[in-house]
Amino acid sequence: MKILVAVKRVIDYNVQIRVKEDGSGVVTDNVKMSTNPPDDNAIEEAVKIKESGKATEIIAVTVGEEKAQETVRKALAVGADRGIHVKVDGTIEPLAVSKILKKIVEKENPDLVFMGKQAIDDDCNQTGQMLAAHLNWPQATFASKIEVNDKSLQVTREVDEGLETIEVNTPAIVTCDLRLNEPRYASLPNIMKAKKKPIEQINASDLGVDTNPRIEHIKIEEPPKRKAGIKVASVEELVQKLKNEAKVI
Amino acid sequence: MSVLLIAEHNNKEVKPFTLNAITAASQIDQDLHVLLIGSKADNVAKSLSEVPLVKKVLHIDHEIYENYIAENYTAAILKHADKYSHIICSANTFGKNLMPRVAALLDISQVSDIIKVISPDTFLRPIYAGNAFATVKSNDEKKCVTIRPTSFEAAETTGGSAEIEKIDAADQSENTKFINREEIKSDRPELGTARIVISGGRGLQSGENFKLITDVADKLNAAIGASRAAVDAGYITNEHQVGQTGKVVVPDLYIAVGISGAIQHLAGMKESKVIVAINKDGEAPIFSVADYGLEADLFEALPQFLEELNKLNTIQK
Numbered sequence: 001m002k003i004l005v006a007v008k009r010v011i012d013y014n015v016q017i018r019v020k021e022d023g024s025g026v027v028t029d030n031v032k033m034s035t036n037p038p039d040d041n042a043i044e045e046a047v048k049i050k051e052s053g054k055a056t057e058i059i060a061v062t063v064g065e066e067k068a069q070e071t072v073r074k075a076l077a078v079g080a081d082r083g084i085h086v087k088v089d090g091t092i093e094p095l096a097v098s099k100i101l102k103k104i105v106e107k108e109n110p111d112l113v114f115m116g117k118q119a120i121d122d123d124c125n126q127t128g129q130m131l132a133a134h135l136n137w138p139q140a141t142f143a144s145k146i147e148v149n150d151k152s153l154q155v156t157r158e159v160d161e162g163l164e165t166i167e168v169n170t171p172a173i174v175t176c177d178l179r180l181n182e183p184r185y186a187s188l189p190n191i192m193k194a195k196k197k198p199i200e201q202i203n204a205s206d207l208g209v210d211t212n213p214r215i216e217h218i219k220i221e222e223p224p225k226r227k228a229g230i231k232v233a234s235v236e237e238l239v240q241k242l243k244n245e246a247k248v249i
Numbered sequence: 250m251s252v253l254l255i256a257e258h259n260n261k262e263v264k265p266f267t268l269n270a271i272t273a274a275s276q277i278d279q280d281l282h283v284l285l286i287g288s289k290a291d292n293v294a295k296s297l298s299e300v301p302l303v304k305k306v307l308h309i310d311h312e313i314y315e316n317y318i319a320e321n322y323t324a325a326i327l328k329h330a331d332k333y334s335h336i337i338c339s340a341n342t343f344g345k346n347l348m349p350r351v352a353a354l355l356d357i358s359q360v361s362d363i364i365k366v367i368s369p370d371t372f373l374r375p376i377y378a379g380n381a382f383a384t385v386k387s388n389d390e391k392k393c394v395t396i397r398p399t400s401f402e403a404a405e406t407t408g409g410s411a412e413i414e415k416i417d418a419a420d421q422s423e424n425t426k427f428i429n430r431e432e433i434k435s436d437r438p439e440l441g442t443a444r445i446v447i448s449g450g451r452g453l454q455s456g457e458n459f460k461l462i463t464d465v466a467d468k469l470n471a472a473i474g475a476s477r478a479a480v481d482a483g484y485i486t487n488e489h490q491v492g493q494t495g496k497v498v499v500p501d502l503y504i505a506v507g508i509s510g511a512i513q514h515l516a517g518m519k520e521s522k523v524i525v526a527i528n529k530d531g532e533a534p535i536f537s538v539a540d541y542g543l544e545a546d547l548f549e550a551l552p553q554f555l556e557e558l559n560k561l562n563t564i565q566k
Binding site for chain 1: 318319320323341342343345346347348349350351352353354356357358359360361362371375376377378379380381382383384385386387388389422423424425426427428429430431432433441445469477480481486487488493494496501502512513519522523524525531536538539540541542543544545550553554557558561564565
């Protein structure tokens with residue numbers, strides 16, 4: 001069984017982002033970038049499945065500018081066998097990414113495609129479902145547990161009401177939740193070894209996919225600031241303030 | 250052209266967030282039709298028809314829709330999408346799972362999780378865990394939009410009498426099977442719609458200690474939330490998680506206990522009307538969004554808090 005894992009390079013989750021003064025976006029120069037956190041869970045799950053003997057090959061793929069390759073390199077260091085970097089500059093929407101991934105799936109014929117449930121930059125939560133639609137494959141989104149059977153997966157999904165379990169036949173798309181597993185760190189020897197693993201570069205324009213944005217970003221602005229609050233000295237004061245000042249209890 | 254809203258329900262009742270999405274959809278276009286896909290859900294159809302903002306209810310009734318499967322819902326929606334300018338649903342786990350599948354097959358770049366309708370093609374949406382707001386204009390002819398329910402009031406539920414039209418089911422997907430749902434039943438208000446939310450974090454140190462939170466929640470008739478750290482540590486189950494990858498809540502009062510206030514948690518609660526933080530670390534980032542901050546050991550403060558609440562003659566419910 002072959003697993004394709006899609007990863008995205010985003011501003012690190014610990015960075016307090018800053019909005020550009022001209023309203024055109026957020027500051028990315030000299031800002032720490034990392035793999036989108038739930039994409040790390042997707043890679044980890046693929047590696048665990050391979051370690052259990054149920055998968056033979058893991059391919060990590062990313063779509064993005066030159067530096068997006070770092071994200072693939074990191075996936076190689078934790079256990080992916082080879083990488084694919086689809087190069088494209090500028091903004092690329094989930095719809096276009098899903099069309100590019102479809103081309104990669106058609107070329108590589110994986111049995112499973114894993115990725116994070118949502119990217120923490122645009123917070124769209126679309127790509128996996130869109131890829132599943134283009135391929136007419138079943139989708140198991142927000143996965144917190146995956147059981148691999150012969151020709152199907154049993155997936156536990158985190159939903160608003162609690163947990164839901166579905167069974168999907170393979171080939172299938174799974175989007176991963178943060179609670180699926182605990183991503184490992186790459187060891188130094190594995191980081192060195194990853195440097196020798198191949199990353200194939202493909203230009204998005206060669207895949208015949210229209211990547212022009214359909215959504216115009218008219219303005220990016222800071223959200224309204226909350227006015228500064230006060231510190232209270234005691235529980236009694238807190239309850240009094242809530243009762244008499246804020247009038248919420 | 251009309252707009253089509255996809256209803257979320259359990260074949261017995263409409264889920265509350267559908268009512269918030271109805272408000273948003275009606276701001277896009279008043280000719281609002283609601284699509285109900287279910288099995289033996291006549292009562293749901295009736296209650297949707299009584300929502301004054303709804304002009305028509307399209308009802309697909311078939312046993313294949315007894316459980317919500319995105320693949321089956323998508324096929325049903327696509328069968329009836331032609332006549333509509335917008336397809337809309339709530340941006341909770343229901344809509345997040347469903348809408349991109351619909352959008353991709355219509356070749357539409359979806360606009361996710363909007364918090365404001367500026368015009369029928371222009372919307373405001375948070376990005377980067379709500380640390381920036383983007384004004385976006387969709388240039389697709391038809392639009393797929395998901396609504397952040399807590400940013401819109403719930404629609405009135407009585408007084409309307411929309412027509413209910415029965416329409417055809419679509420084919421069933423062979424490749425996805427519903428197995429089960431572990432729904433945790435509770436008498437407490439729902440987290441997404443509660444007036445008061447009290448949340449615990451890693452500071453609680455164990456699942457048993459969440460009882461301190463539960464006791465206060467009982468007194469205030471509050472819903473119980475949690476930080477991701479508390480859920481990851483197994484103190485409490487996932488449906489309580491508030492934050493960027495959990496639920497977004499906007500209660501009148503949000504009480505954060507033993508929560509440091511990571512960006513990802515703030516994303517889920519910082520629009521609350523009044524925020525209280527109880528934390529023994531005076532430097533914790535949660536204090537930067539709190540209206541009232543109490544620097545104290547929660548194991549002393551929570552029992553005292555309950556005691557003070559007990560002294561009050563009345564508590565708003």
